[in-house]
Amino acid sequence: MDGDEVNIRMENLLKVFKEDTREIVALKGFSLDVVDGELVCLLGPSGCGKTTVLRIAAGLETKSGGHVSVSGEEVSGAGPNRGVVFQEFALFPWRTVRKNIEFGLEIKKMSADEREAISSKYIDLVNLEGFENVHPQKLSGGMKQRVGIARALANDPAVLLMDEPFGALDAQTRNLMQKELLRIWSATKKTVLFVTHSVDEAVFLADRIVVMTARPGMVKKIISVALPRPRERTSADFITIRSEVLQVLEAEFKKTMMREMSDGGVEHKA
DSSP: OTTOOEEEEEEEEEEEEEETTEEEEEEEEEEEEEETTOEEEEEOSTTSSHHHHHHHHHTSSOOSEEEEEETTEEOOSOOTTEEEEOTTOOOOTTSOHHHHHTHHHHHTTOOHHHHHHHHHHHHHHTTOTTOTTOOGGGSOHHHHHHHHHHHHHHTOOSEEEEESTTTTSOHHHHHHHHHHHHHHHHHHOOEEEEEOSOHHHHHHHOSEEEEEOSSSBOEEEEEEOOOOSSOOTTSHHHHHHHHHHHHHHHHHHHHHHHHHHHTTTOOOOO
């Protein structure tokens, strides 16, 4: 990574949530650099702050301390240099596939011809030709998420922030969408920060896996995945890395369980 351009830089992030009369420290001392064109997965026990990290990077959540920058610019709110893909699809049901993809371009006041040229490019990229005028309720879950990815990419962001985008899909569709993401990532060369609960998904997708500690979330260990793509999930090398990640996670899961017991079963989902 030495000498590579850093696209996302997070330094000593602190996030404190206030609930009634108590404060919950979700993140403390979280630091991470993601370089240009890299695909990095965030992994950790429930409540460790994975989604909070992503939302702070997206400008959708305020930080309590530390610094976050994207392409050298301090993050102070949502911006066009970051595309966000959510688990819930977040499509407008009254807009067609094309009109959903063009939403951000309309905000930029692009002409109809410009919008159509850009939306057509990304409709082709995500293999949705022939569905341009279809509304979301008539699409499968995988197709809806392709629309979400195309909409995020249409603004030509520097980075793509993905919050468990395939978590709501069935196992077969999820595996297919992981392959689709790698194809799209290879074609666009975007920097991707990807939140997941799945060890298998992280090993299949990532250049590096960032394993977070139990709350308060910080970096426990960063594991490089130096396997050629496409990756075979049943290969010995894949299984070795998967086992290493699971070992690191086990200790943090135990900490989470102990904290839940001491808190009387109350857990803050960050």
